[in-house]
Amino acid sequence: MSNIIRIGHSPDPDDAFMFYAMLNDKIDNQGLKIKECVEDIESLNNRALNGELEMTAISWHLLSKVYKSYAVLDPGASMGLGYGPVLIANKDSDISFPDLKGAKVALPGRHTTATLIMRIFASNFVEEFVPFDEIMAAVKNKDVDAGLLIHEGQITYEEEGFKKVVDYGELWHKESGGLPLPLGTNAISKDVDPETAKKMAKILLDSIVWGEKNRQETNDYARDFGRGLSEDKNDRFIKMYVNNKTISLGNEGVSAVNLLFKLAFEKGLIEEMPDWDLIKP
Template identity: 30%
Template sequence: MLIAHSPDADDIFMYYAIKFGWVGMDGVKFENIAEDIQTLNEKALAGMYEIAAISFALYPHIRDEYALLRTAVSFGDGYGPKIIKKKGAKLKRNFKVALSGEHTTNAMLFRIAYPDARVTYMNFLEIEEAVLSGKVDAGVLIHESILTYDSELEVEREMWDIWQELAGGELPLPLGGMAIMRSIPLNKAIEYEATLTKAVRVAREHKTKLSEMLLERNLVRIDAQTLDKYLELYANDDSVSLNELQYRAINKLFEIGYKHGFYDALVRAEDFMIPTEYKELRHS
């Protein structure tokens, strides 16, 4: 079974308990591939991966082909992607901005907040340099770069603040989740979700050891101190399994997207999860 995830440290951390053999599933060999988030979103739209990390903002577009998983989720809570520019720069109403992909959560929120901005999309690893070189006026940083950006740059606005204005409350910001193809037999899908959930839980329980192994093998792009801070932001105890507040946040994101014409229907996350009760009914 191939698991597709992004190359950022939180996704690596949440998967690698499987890669290192700490967690497994009888009769199943797991393999992984790491690709940038927009590539993952595009391939989910094309139905190319059976299990894949996606941006939450993408999900309503793939709801007929994929179910949402409850685990390996990343939310912002008082933090998130950052709109950055060169220090001292004044942005015009129609400033040119680099975003990490059309279907990312940050792209949807940005386009709602800045309808006159001229948007260009690029790999998230290229955005900082594009701002520094003047190729664009601003960019939205995601992943580890929110902690490591160049000293010549400054934050124009936090995506968290935009989210709070649009969501109207103290809901966490839904960024990344996992989706599984509906063509997978339900009993198998339930087992896959359980295995992935266990992997995230084991990773959290052994955070220090797993982090050391990732650093020793150069599997992450940041140093130990930054990794520790980053994991507490995006691969924390609330990443193991969705809670009620997170469901409310995802539903609010979908509501905002529907209101602004990004989706063709208003959907609720709870209606698109794997029905784990099937396993209990099957054996009752």
């Protein structure tokens, strides 16, 4: 196996925060040469379907399709702790929830966990797949009736003039009995030998810990991925999705992932209950 590891991550502050140290010679990469591939999460999901990258960010939803070819690294998960994707509409909208009465909804990708959560909890809506950073514009221009926001849109939609229909993180917290909401994670190809996979888990952990100990420097780097976020909002967003469950899922995090798959399987939204693997440092 080559010592070159291609890593895919999305162009967002939380991912950039996690990977800064390993990509900028701040930690020991244990002889591995790491090459960065930055693409939106749905593009990375599609690349994972084709097994293109040794390591990549993926949606938990997609894991149900690639668990036989990719294992989950622990650390590296993005889990909402009472917050998550937000369904928004224009302030003059009379859209209802959970029955959306035929509304057209902009979704951020077929394989995203946000889309899966929408399908689990909402009904009677028309799906329109729109790049995540174009969803607000689609709602504002009334190309769609509502939009499901991921990434920093979750904390900026009010100042952009929209209203919240539902925060799926809040809903999940209530319906799951307080479990975190699984959204994304980092996965490594099972073609990578086990020793190297464990090395990458350790490198990722070291990179996150270094970032937390050197927050200002790492935040400044990550802010370039925030599409105009202020310094305060950038720090807030990073802390939302680089949290204690990122360091380790723990039993609670694993239970949350399995509950997500159970609900999706019972509704016929995934083909099988995945028997997924977890790799720790």
